[in-house]
Amino acid sequence: MxxxxxLYPGIGPDERTSFQPYSAFDVPEDLRELHGRYDVEATAxxxxxxxxxxxxxxxxxxxxxxxxxxLPVKTGLGKIVWESAQAADALGKRLPELRAGRNAATASQxxxxxxxxxxxxxxxxxxxxxxxxxxxxxxxxLMPHLVEVYEETIRAxxxxxxxxTIELLDGAxxxxxxxxxWGGDVLARLCDVGGDAARERRRARAAEVRARLEACGGVTGxxxxxxx
Amino acid sequence: xxxxxxxxxxxRDSRFIRQDNSLATVLSLLPDxxxxxxxxxxxxxxxxxxxxxxxxxxxxxxxxGPAFGLVVLNEPLEPxxxxxxxxxxxxxxxxxxxxxxxxxGAGRSLWxxxxxxxxxxxxxxRQCWDEARHVQIYEKLLERLEGKIGMFPExxxxxxxxxxxxPAMRVAGVNRxxxxxxxxxxxxxxxxxxxxxxxxxxxxxxxxLADELTHVRFGSxxxxxxxxxxPERYERVQDFRRQVDKQFSFGGSRSDRGDAxxxxxxxxxxxxxxTEDELDELAQLSAGGPSRETMRKAAQILRERHHARxxxxxxxxxx
Numbered sequence: 001m002x003x004x005x006x007l008y009p010g011i012g013p014d015e016r017t018s019f020q021p022y023s024a025f026d027v028p029e030d031l032r033e034l035h036g037r038y039d040v041e042a043t044a045x046x047x048x049x050x051x052x053x054x055x056x057x058x059x060x061x062x063x064x065x066x067x068x069x070x071l072p073v074k075t076g077l078g079k080i081v082w083e084s085a086q087a088a089d090a091l092g093k094r095l096p097e098l099r100a101g102r103n104a105a106t107a108s109q110x111x112x113x114x115x116x117x118x119x120x121x122x123x124x125x126x127x128x129x130x131x132x133x134x135x136x137x138x139x140x141x142l143m144p145h146l147v148e149v150y151e152e153t154i155r156a157x158x159x160x161x162x163x164x165t166i167e168l169l170d171g172a173x174x175x176x177x178x179x180x181x182w183g184g185d186v187l188a189r190l191c192d193v194g195g196d197a198a199r200e201r202r203r204a205r206a207a208e209v210r211a212r213l214e215a216c217g218g219v220t221g222x223x224x225x226x227x228x
Numbered sequence: 229x230x231x232x233x234x235x236x237x238x239x240r241d242s243r244f245i246r247q248d249n250s251l252a253t254v255l256s257l258l259p260d261x262x263x264x265x266x267x268x269x270x271x272x273x274x275x276x277x278x279x280x281x282x283x284x285x286x287x288x289x290x291x292x293g294p295a296f297g298l299v300v301l302n303e304p305l306e307p308x309x310x311x312x313x314x315x316x317x318x319x320x321x322x323x324x325x326x327x328x329x330x331x332x333g334a335g336r337s338l339w340x341x342x343x344x345x346x347x348x349x350x351x352x353x354r355q356c357w358d359e360a361r362h363v364q365i366y367e368k369l370l371e372r373l374e375g376k377i378g379m380f381p382e383x384x385x386x387x388x389x390x391x392x393x394x395p396a397m398r399v400a401g402v403n404r405x406x407x408x409x410x411x412x413x414x415x416x417x418x419x420x421x422x423x424x425x426x427x428x429x430x431x432x433x434x435x436x437l438a439d440e441l442t443h444v445r446f447g448s449x450x451x452x453x454x455x456x457x458x459p460e461r462y463e464r465v466q467d468f469r470r471q472v473d474k475q476f477s478f479g480g481s482r483s484d485r486g487d488a489x490x491x492x493x494x495x496x497x498x499x500x501x502x503t504e505d506e507l508d509e510l511a512q513l514s515a516g517g518p519s520r521e522t523m524r525k526a527a528q529i530l531r532e533r534h535h536a537r538x539x540x541x542x543x544x545x546x547x
Contacts, residue, residue: 055346058353063229063339065356066332069239071363071377078331078360081338085353092346106346126229128239 036158043162044098045109046153047091049219050172052108053119053146054088060123060138069128073135073186080179087172094168114216121212132190132198136205139183145218147176152224231340235388238332243378247279248272251297252385256475260518265526269294270533284379288314293534295527302481302523304489305420316420317375323413324366324377326406329387331359333402341395345453348395351446355403358439365432372428389472396454396461397468403447405472408497408510410440412482415493437496444500473510479517484510487520 005018025032038046061081065074088108095104110116122142125133150169157165191198217223235249254268269276273294280289288296303309305316334355341348367377390401414437421430451469455462477483482490492514494507502510518526 055349058349059338059342060229062335062337062353062356063231065335066233067229067237067239069241071241071367074328074331075360075363077335078356078358078363081335082353082357085350089346089350123229 032159034158034160036162037156038153038158038162040098043157043165044095044100045111046220047094047098047165048100048107048109049111049115049221050146050150050169051088051091051095052110053142053219054084054091054172055108056119056123057138057142058082058084058088060119063123064126064134067126067128068131068134070131070186070190073131076182076186080182083175083179087175090168090171094165097164111219111221112216114212115219115221118209118212118216122209132187132194132201133205135183135187135190136202137209139180140187140202140206141209141213143176143180143183145213147173147180148224149219150176229339232391232393233336235384235391238329238384238387240382243376245279245283245378245381247381247383248275249383249385249388251276252383252478253475255297255479256477256517258479258518260516260522262518262522262525262529265518265522266529269298269526269530273534279381283381284314284376285318285381288318290538291531292527293530295530298523298527302489302520302527305416307420307424313373317370317373318380319413319417320366320370320373321375321377321380323410323417324363324370325382326386326410327359327362327366329384330402330406330410331356331363333387333391333398333406334359336391337395337398337402340393340398344395348450348453351450355443355446358443362436362439365436369429369432385475389475392468394465396451396465399447399450399454400465400469401472403443404451404469404502405476407440407443407447408473408500408502409476409482411437411444411493411496411500412490414440415496416490441496441500444497444502448501470509470513474513477514477517479523480514480519483514483517485515485519489520 006015007017009016024030058081061077061084065077065081068074068077092105092107095107096102100107110119122137125137150173154166154169154173159166187202191202194201214223217226236246251272254272258265258268276294276297277289280286285296288299292299299311299315303315305312305319309315334352337344337352338349338356370377386406390398390406392398392401414433417433418430418437421427421433451462451465455465481488482492484492484494492507492510497507498504
C-alpha cells in the first residue's frame with residue numbers, strides 16, 4: 001500500500017497523514033486570543049446578577065399589566081414579560097455550566113442591597129396615572145443599562161472560553177434593544193399627548209432612577225468603565 | 229407596587245364602564261323557578277339600568293328590560309336566530325374582556341407570588357404573552373363584526389372569582405375555571421363559525437383554543453404541585469374550583485344539559501387534563517339552575533313589566 005496517502009496516522013514517524021497543519025484559528029482566520037477579564041467564578045456571579053434582574057423585570061411588568069389603562073401597553077408588555085422570563089431561564093441554565101452547582105439554574109442574586117432596593121424602586125409606581133413613571137424607569141434607564149453592561153461583558157470576557165455566555169448575552173441584547181425601542185415609542189406617544197408636563201415627568205423619573213442606579217453600581221455593582 | 233389588588237382596581241381607558249358583578253353571582257344561584265328569577269331581576273333592575281346607560285346594551289335594555297342578558301346568554305348562537313348580530317357582538321365583546329382579565333390575572337400571578345417555583349413563573353409569563361395575543365385577536369374579530377371596545381359594560385366578575393390570594397386556588401380558578409370556560413365558549417364559537425362559513429373566525433378561535441388547552445394543563449399541573457402531600461389543602465382547592473365552576477355556569481347556560489346555550493367541551497377539556505370524574509362533576513354542578521324554558525318565561529314577564537313601567541312613566545302615572 002506504499003505511495004497511497006495515509007488517511008490516519010500510524011505509530012512511526014513516516015506514518016503521518018499528508019493533511020496540511022493549520023492552527024485551530026487559521027481557517028477562517030480567527031484573531032481571538034485567550035484573554036478575558038472575568039474568571040469562571042466572576043462570570044457565574046455576573047450571570048446570577050443578570051438572572052436576578054430579568055426575573056424581576058418579568059415579575060414587575062406582569063404586575064403592571066393590570067394597573068396600566070392603555071390597552072396597547074398592556075398587550076405589548078405581555079410579550080416582553082415572556083421574553084424577559086426566557087432570558088432569565090437561559091441565564092439560569094448557564095449557571096451549572098459555570099460550576100455554580102447542579103441545582104443553581106434558578107439562582108438569582110443582586111450584587112448588593114442597593115441594587116435590590118433599586119429594583120423595588122423601579123417597581124414602585126402602581127397607580128393607573130403612573131404609566132410614564134413605570135415605563136421611564138424600566139425602559140429609559142434599567143434596560144439601556146443592561147444593554148451597556150452586557151455589551152461590555154461581551155467585549156471583556158474571554159471570547160473563546162466564555163463563548164456560551166457571550167451567545168446568551170448577544171440574544172438578550174437583541175431583545176432588550178427591541179424592548180427599549182418599544183418603550184421609547186410608548187413614551188413618545190404619551191408625551192405627545194401629555195405635552196411638556198408629561199415630558200418633564202419622564203425626565204424626572206429617569207433622572208431619579210438613574211441616580212439610584214449610579215449610586216449602587218448597577219446590575220453588577222460596578223458601572224461599566226469604572227473599576228471596582 | 230402592592231400585591232393582591234381588587235377586581236375594581238383593574239385599570240381601563242375612558243372607553244370602558246363597569247357593571248355590578250352581583251348580577252353574575254345572582255344568576256349562578258338562581259333556582260329553576262320563574263317567580264324567583266323574575267324577583268331577582270326586578271331587584272337588580274335599577275343597577276342594570278345604570279350600567280347600560282350610554283352603551284350599545286341600552287337599546288337591548290329598552291326592548292327586553294332588565295332580563296336582556298338572559299336573552300343573550302341563555303339562547304344558543306344560531307345564524308338565523310333573532311337579534312343574532314347584536315348577540316354575537318355582545319358575546320365577542322364579553323370574550324375580549326375575559327381575555328383581558330385573563331392577561332391581567334396571569335400577570336398578577338407573577339407579581340403576587342414572588343416565592344413561587346421558577347417553572348410556575350415561566351408558565352405564567354408564557355400565559356401573559358398568549359393572553360396578550362388573544363386580546364389582540366378578539367379586538368380584530370370584534371372589529372370585523374363592527375363592534376367597538378367599551379360598547380357594552382364590563383363585568384370584572386371573572387377576575388373577582390378567580391384571583392385568590394393562595395397560588396393553588398389562583399391556578400385552580402384562573403387556569404382550570406376560567407380557561408376551562410374559555411374552552412367551552414370557544415368550541416361553541418368554532419361551531420358557529422363553521423355554520424356561517426366564517427373561516428377567518430374559525431381559524432383564529434381554533435388557535436386561541438389550542439393555547440387555552442395549554443393554560444388548563446398549567447393549572448392541572450400546578451394544582452397538583454402546590455397541594456402535593458397536603459390532601460386537606462387539595463380538597464380546599466377542589467372546593468374553590470367547584471365554586472368557580474358553579475359561578476361560571478351562569479345558572480346552567482354553560483352545562484351538559486340539552487337546553488344549554490354553551491355545551492361543555494368534553495373532548496377539549498379531556499385533552500387539557502380534566503379527568504372523566506371532574507367532567508361528570510362539572511356536568512352535575514352546572515346542571516342546576518333555571519331551565520331555558522324557565523328563563524324564557526321569566527324574560528317574557530320581565531319584558532312586559534318593563535314596558536308597562538315605561539308606558540306608565542310616559543303617561544305620568546305611577547307604575
